[in-house]
Amino acid sequence: MPRERPERTALKTPLVIIDENRLAHTFLTSLGNPVEAPKPTLVLLYGPPGAGKAHLIRSVVAHWQRCGPPFDWTRTTARGFAQEFREALNSRQTDRFARRHSDCDVLVCEDLHQLAGKQEAQWQLLHCIDDLLRRKRRVLLTARVPPGQLHRFLPKVVNRIHGGHCLPVSLPSYAGRLLFLRLLASSLQIALPADVADLLARPLGTSLRDLTEQLRRLDAASRRANVPITRELTLSTLDSLASEPLPSxxxxxxxxxxxxxxxxxxxxxxxxxxxxxxxxxxxxxxxxxxxxxxxxxxxxxxxxxxxxxxxxxxxxxxxxxxxxxxxxxxxxxxxxxxxxx
CATH class of the missing domain: 1.10.1750.10 (DnaA protein, C-terminal DNA-binding domain)
Structure with missing residues (x-):
């Protein structure tokens, strides 16, 4: 997997800070640029799919790059890590694999729960984590659950994560969804009427990922038809909203x-x-x-x-x-x- 470089971390979607991600964002940004402030740091962001964990990490990494000297970072998913490790075993290139994931300033591994039951890959990840922390580097992980709920994981892996910083990132409430939409629309220069923002924010369980996609679809539909975003356009473009069950x-x-x-x-x-x-x-x-x-x-x-x-x-x-x-x-x-x- 190629090493991430500063020019590749530009984000098309701006990061919007709301209550549900504020704690994690505040902590990560406080760490500062990893070259200017070298310190062994292990962080796990956990929460449901679509809560914005990976986007938050990538945004903070981009912030570190803007605010200090350049550094190397490697980003992978747990599934990709396990697959690459199997290929390295088969080709007898495990040393090269280990260097690729350890010889960096920041290692990001997303969806850690995908390593459940894959003990060899877990051992390899643990070795990478220990090597990075020994050299005062950073490891940023994401998962759907806190470490205590990582089933079929080696106790040493769970204990190592417990010894780091475990921060929750939850799905937003109605107020959070509404604020997110308003701030995101403003950042993207999209004219979003209040009644449409309210319509998008109402459905329970809507993630930040869902809201971002819905807003982009609405903007595209508005541009194609050369009409402003309205409630009628929203209902015709996003059919799922019309059939969303309401709590009694x-x-x-x-x-x-x-x-x-x-x-x-x-x-x-x-x-x-x-x-x-x-x-x-x-x-x-x-x-x-x-x-x-x-x-x-x-x-x-x-x-x-x-x-x-x-x-x-x-x-x-x-x-x-x-x-x-x-x-x-x-x-x-x-x-x-x-x-x-």
């Missing part, structure tokens, strides 16, 4: 109930206890932005006297999520629960 009010109430630790019955009552008020507002907010339910139906389900109270709840949560990371976390967890059912 009972499902949303159950998810919020579990997240805040309050019974559904109390969530639907008129109690003014502070904890119940906030959790009820979140349930109403999710019922509107994800369930796309009319305010009158939401008000009736949650025992409100008038639909204007539901409108107020949605606006209140929209304002609070801008400055309250704890509330954003609660909402993201409730969305995760809705995705899993």
């Amino acid at each position: 009010l009972p499902r949303i109430a159950q998810a919020v109930s579990a997240e805040f630790g309050v019974p559904v019955e109390e969530l639907r009552s008129q109690s003014r206890v502070r904890k119940l008020v906030r959790s009820r507002q979140v349930a109403i907010y999710l019922s509107r932005v994800l369930g796309q339910q009319p305010y009158s139906k939401i008000a009736s389900y949650f025992g409100l006297n008038h639909h204007s109270t539901a409108v107020h709840s949605v606006r209140r949560v929209e304002k609070l999520v801008q400055s309250d990371p704890v509330l954003r976390s609660h909402i993201a967890n409730a969305e995760t629960a809705l995705r899993s059912h």
Whole structure:
């Protein structure tokens, strides 16, 4: 596999920082250029497919290159690593294979979980990691799960990863998806109406990869037809949005109930206890932005006297999520629960 060079790391899609990738981005950028700040560093970014782990790493590597002297880095996938290793074994060129993956300043290996059950390849990767760390180099890994959930892996490999920095990168919440779309559209100079951004952001489980692809498809369709991006163009271009199943009010109430630790019955009552008020507002907010339910139906389900109270709840949560990371976390967890059912 050819060595990556600085000129090959230009990114067509800009990196957008949201809550779900902020911790990993902050840590990686703090490491600085590997030549100027040599230090043995092992990092694992873990999270579901499409969360942007690989894109984040490539963006940070490009940032390191812009901010310091040039360096060599090698990027591979775990499946590619295992395949190359088998070929090296068959051709008796394992030393050359090891040098190609160890004689660099930064080694990036994506989708580590793909090495499950491949013990020889795991041993070889472990040797490469140890060699790089011994020479104060960097190893950046991605996987779908944290090290403790890497099944059919050698204990030494799992322990070595545990000894590094393991950082989560999760799928974005509705607020995160909306912010991502707005920032990405701005970076790509795409005029994205608010109602279209909302339409794209609503479906549960939509990844950053999905959103990026959808935005590019919309932009291409808009240019071909020489028309602006509209809700109608979006629905005709992205058929999947029209058939996306919406979470029901009972499902949303159950998810919020579990997240805040309050019974559904109390969530639907008129109690003014502070904890119940906030959790009820979140349930109403999710019922509107994800369930796309009319305010009158939401008000009736949650025992409100008038639909204007539901409108107020949605606006209140929209304002609070801008400055309250704890509330954003609660909402993201409730969305995760809705995705899993």
